[in-house]
Amino acid sequence: AAGVIQSPRHLIKEKRETATLKCYPIPRHDTVYWYQQGPGQDPQFLISFYEKMQSDKGSIPDRFSAQQFSDYHSELNMSSLELGDSALYFCASSPVGGAVYNEQFFGPGTRLTVL
Amino acid sequence: AQTVTQSQPEMSVQEAETVTLSCTYDTSESDYYLFWYKQPPSRQMILVIRQEAYKQQNATENRFSVNFQKAAKSFSLKISDSQLGDAAMYFCAYKRSTSGSRLTFGEGTQLTVNP
Numbered sequence A: 001a002a003g004v005i006q007s008p009r010h011l012i013k014e015k016r017e018t019a020t021l022k023c024y025p026i027p028r029h030d031t032v033y034w035y036q037q038g039p040g041q042d043p044q045f046l047i048s049f050y051e052k053m054q055s056d057k058g059s060i061p062d063r064f065s066a067q068q069f070s071d072y073h074s075e076l077n078m079s080s081l082e083l084g085d086s087a088l089y090f091c092a093s094s095p096v097g098g099a100v101y102n103e104q105f106f107g108p109g110t111r112l113t114v115l
Numbered sequence B: 001a002q003t004v005t006q007s008q009p010e011m012s013v014q015e016a017e018t019v020t021l022s023c024t025y026d027t028s029e030s031d032y033y034l035f036w037y038k039q040p041p042s043r044q045m046i047l048v049i050r051q052e053a054y055k056q057q058n059a060t061e062n063r064f065s066v067n068f069q070k071a072a073k074s075f076s077l078k079i080s081d082s083q084l085g086d087a088a089m090y091f092c093a094y095k096r097s098t099s100g101s102r103l104t105f106g107e108g109t110q111l112t113v114n115p
Helices: none
Strands: A005-007 A010-013 A019-024 A029-037 A044-050 A053-057 A064-068 A074-078 A087-095 A110-114 B003-005 B010-014 B019-021 B024-026 B032-039 B046-052 B064-069 B074-079 B088-096 B103-105 B109-114
Touching: A005 A087, A010 A019, A019 A087, A019 A110, A029 A074, A044 A064, A044 A074, A044 B103, A074 A087, B003 B088, B003 B103, B010 B019, B019 B109, B024 B074, B032 B064, B046 B064, B046 B074, B074 B088
Parallel strands: A010 A110, B010 B109
Antiparallel strands: A005 A019, A019 A074, A029 A044, A029 A087, A044 A053, A064 A074, A087 A110, B003 B024, B019 B074, B032 B046, B032 B088, B064 B074, B088 B103, B088 B109
């Protein structure tokens, strides 16, 4: 079965640089979520999109922005990177209806390292 | 705001034995979903089991079952016949029933399975 695709899987950036993370949801999933997981921590919610509109917003820094496109893929843009942004970034998706519409299916994550 | 608490940072179990992981949560809502996710060393987030708050019957998935006590706001995970592959970080998570709403995770419990 198709899974959530995230690219790149690993990314190394310098402080103050910009990074773009991409997420391709499972086909027929219209909702996308972004989470940040620091070392030894639980995943923290950043932002979500339902039908290309922002549906929920967490503790996402102003330096970060995200959007969902017409094909339902999503991009997380991170500017002025700081050392503390080093983390594993997960994208998850969920379908519009059906028995599992409240389940979130996670991608493998993008590991961002800021030097 | 909803909170999820896992009071056991670490647990260990002998292979083939049974172990129970604890989770409590706080919410003022009556309709919501609860999940247990497993995160092995690969860091992939894997859904183990889910529970709808409106269902009184406890969810089961093969060797995994939950004890859902809505009034007590408790949601424990029981793993029977533990296997070496069960070793992982386990996260309890809460989600409102609204489409596109976030998962709120507990701090996690690191489970070790001893041969």
